[in-house]
Amino acid sequence: MIPVYSVAQVRAVEAQExxxxxxxxxxxxxxxxxxxxxxxxxxxxxxPTDALIIxxxxxxxxxxxxxxxxxxxxxxxxQTLALQCTETGHPEALKAYASVxxxxxxxSEGEEALSSASLVIDAIYGIGYRTGAQLPKLPxxxxxxxxxxxxxxxxxxxxxxxxxxxxxxxVTFGAMKTGLISQDAPLVTGEIQVAxxxxxxxxxxxxxxxxxxxxxxxxxxxxxxxxxxxRHKYERGVLGLIAGSALYPGAAQLTARAAVACGVGLxxxxxxxxxxxxxxxxxxxTVPLDDEQITEAxxxxxxxxxxxxxxxxxxxxxxxxxxxxxxxxVIANVFDSRQPAVIDASxxxxxxxxxxxxxxxxxxxxxxxxxLLRRAGVSVTTEEVRQDPIRWTRWVALAYNAVVLLKGPTSxxxxxxxxxxxxxxxxxxxxxxxxxxxxxGILGYMLSDSSLTGIYGLETVSNSxxxxxxxxxxxxxxxxxxVTAQQGTVSASRLIDQLPAVMKDFGF
Ligand SMILES: NC(=O)C1=CN([C@@H]2O[C@H](COP(=O)(O)OP(=O)(O)OC[C@H]3O[C@@H](n4cnc5c(N)ncnc54)[C@H](OP(=O)(O)O)[C@@H]3O)[C@@H](O)[C@H]2O)[C@@H](O)CC1
Ligand SMILES: Nc1ncnc2c1ncn2[C@@H]1O[C@H](COP(=O)(O)OP(=O)(O)O)[C@@H](O)[C@H]1O
Numbered sequence: 029m030i031p032v033y034s035v036a037q038v039r040a041v042e043a044q045e046x047x048x049x050x051x052x053x054x055x056x057x058x059x060x061x062x063x064x065x066x067x068x069x070x071x072x073x074x075x076p077t078d079a080l081i082i083x084x085x086x087x088x089x090x091x092x093x094x095x096x097x098x099x100x101x102x103x104x105x106x107q108t109l110a111l112q113c114t115e116t117g118h119p120e121a122l123k124a125y126a127s128v129x130x131x132x133x134x135x136s137e138g139e140e141a142l143s144s145a146s147l148v149i150d151a152i153y154g155i156g157y158r159t160g161a162q163l164p165k166l167p168x169x170x171x172x173x174x175x176x177x178x179x180x181x182x183x184x185x186x187x188x189x190x191x192x193x194x195x196x197x198x199v200t201f202g203a204m205k206t207g208l209i210s211q212d213a214p215l216v217t218g219e220i221q222v223a224x225x226x227x228x229x230x231x232x233x234x235x236x237x238x239x240x241x242x243x244x245x246x247x248x249x250x251x252x253x254x255x256x257x258x259r260h261k262y263e264r265g266v267l268g269l270i271a272g273s274a275l276y277p278g279a280a281q282l283t284a285r286a287a288v289a290c291g292v293g294l295x296x297x298x299x300x301x302x303x304x305x306x307x308x309x310x311x312x313x314t315v316p317l318d319d320e321q322i323t324e325a326x327x328x329x330x331x332x333x334x335x336x337x338x339x340x341x342x343x344x345x346x347x348x349x350x351x352x353x354x355x356x357x358v359i360a361n362v363f364d365s366r367q368p369a370v371i372d373a374s375x376x377x378x379x380x381x382x383x384x385x386x387x388x389x390x391x392x393x394x395x396x397x398x399x400l401l402r403r404a405g406v407s408v409t410t411e412e413v414r415q416d417p418i419r420w421t422r423w424v425a426l427a428y429n430a431v432v433l434l435k436g437p438t439s440x441x442x443x444x445x446x447x448x449x450x451x452x453x454x455x456x457x458x459x460x461x462x463x464x465x466x467x468x469g470i471l472g473y474m475l476s477d478s479s480l481t482g483i484y485g486l487e488t489v490s491n492s493x494x495x496x497x498x499x500x501x502x503x504x505x506x507x508x509x510x511v512t513a514q515q516g517t518v519s520a521s522r523l524i525d526q527l528p529a530v531m532k533d534f535g536f
């Protein structure tokens with residue numbers, strides 16, 4: 029997992045590093061990383077002598093990094109041009125660049141060259157940016173490498189100005205910063221590369237941790253063993269799905285098909301009669317589950333939570349339920365059990381507040397989070413949630429004693445004790461009807477599989493493991509969005525078609 033720090037924390041460590049290593053040497057180290065990233069971006073498209081790299085240079089250290097990077101690139105044979113966007117610049121870096129590559133032009137003098145740039149290095153503003161500067165408009169299609177932070181992005185809050193410089197890649201120094209993963213940031217940073225510059229953060233507690241594909245892979249492997257291959261379907265895990273209504277007949281199908289595509293041991297479905305026939309056609313692998321069988325499964329669960337003897341090992345509750353007529357009795361019985369459950373959509377409207385023995389994950393989007401807060405007696409605006417998502421998600425986690433996944437372009441996973449993880453997949457194509465139902469299917473499957481939860485016998489899964497698995501499900505979901513988008517337009521059904529291949533990439 030990638031630790032994420034606030035700007036103030038990064039500034040504090042930076043000050044220590046400067047006192048140890050000197051500011052010039054730090055800036056040169058940052059510049060080398062930036063130059064290497066520029067070379068990597070151009071490796072496929074142009075040889076050094078053909079490529080023109082333009083640096084947009086600002087007044088402070090960010091501009092200094094850009095100038096030293098351009099100096100290195102000029103020394104390696106690239107054509108470079110430094111365009112100063114503000115009246116002042118970093119004096120030593122300006123001198124270093126001029127001695128190798130010639131004079132620096134002002135933006136107005138050299139602006140025309142932007143249309144022939146192979147790459148633009150955005151080194152106007154970094155973490156020192158305050159909203160409101162006039163930023164240059166780049167020709168459409170310009171490839172941009174951002175130095176530390178895209179100019180126009182507030183690295184504290186993640187809020188971007190309208191004229192922010194959109195980056196294809198951002199090389200950020202020291203550590204990942206909160207403002208690079210919040211609010212607008214995933215839409216403007218492009219791929220983020222952290223150049224740690226060997227900063228020492230050992231005495232500082234990060235604000236949160238980012239879970240990316242590599243860390244998800246590690247988290248998924250924690251409990252896997254060679255013995256997994258010997259399990260029968262009940263030992264692999266049985267998911268009970270309580271979902272669907274005549275009003276939304278498709279949602280239960282999507283969740284069911286997603287769980288089946290993940291390779292669930294067995295899926296048992298409790299859906300209204302009129303939905304069951306459709307569901308049996310859409311997912312013939314599923315087996316219906318009536319009220320009596322649920323009672324029996326829950327009663328057995330008191331003695332056998334998992335593995336041999338357990339009829340159901342985890343639950344997914346909510347997709348497509350008509351909130352006017354939810355099967356409250358059945359759902360309340362499941363809520364009283366100690367079996368893990370993921371609760372989504374209309375299920376969120378009936379989940380109780382207060383203490384609970386059940387390991388639960390709630391998966392609201394922002395509007396549903398506000399509804400959960402309102403039910404817990406807290407009234408907030410969408411803007412307040414947007415500005416401090418972890419704070420408000422933590423409120424819900426505490427009030428409902430559940431792990432909470434706040435879904436959106438950046439997803440936040442928070443446990444009742446306040447611990448939290450962030451998933452930032454920037455797969456905008458996921459914003460399509462039914463994609464949340466698929467996430468519920470993926471997570472439901474994961475909660476049912478003891479090789480992932482690591483629980484056997486009568487133990488229950490801890491909130492910290494629940495939080496990790498929830499983040500992994502969100503990472504897989506994001507990857508699913510990206511992979512599906514590479515093949516064409518994205519719909520929920522097409523996401524499910526790609527799910528087996530994506531699961532395979534994560535070791536399933
Ligand atoms: N952290 C690290 O570990 C390392 C950091 N390094 C680098 O240092 C960078 C931070 O440098 P920095 O402090 O000089 O700030 P930077 O972003 O260049 O801004 C310059 C000045 O612009 C101004 N300004 C801001 N907004 C404005 C506005 N709207 N309109 C007009 N003016 C505005 C403001 O000046 P002010 O007006 O406040 O006097 C601000 O001070 C960092 O991003 C990274 O690239 C690496 O070298 C080494 C490792
Ligand atoms: N702009 C976006 N970029 C990336 N992911 C998004 C974006 N908007 C939504 N998502 C993701 O898409 C999913 C939508 O879920 P949800 O709102 O429950 O949709 P539905 O109810 O239609 O299934 C969530 O996983 C969310 O994280």
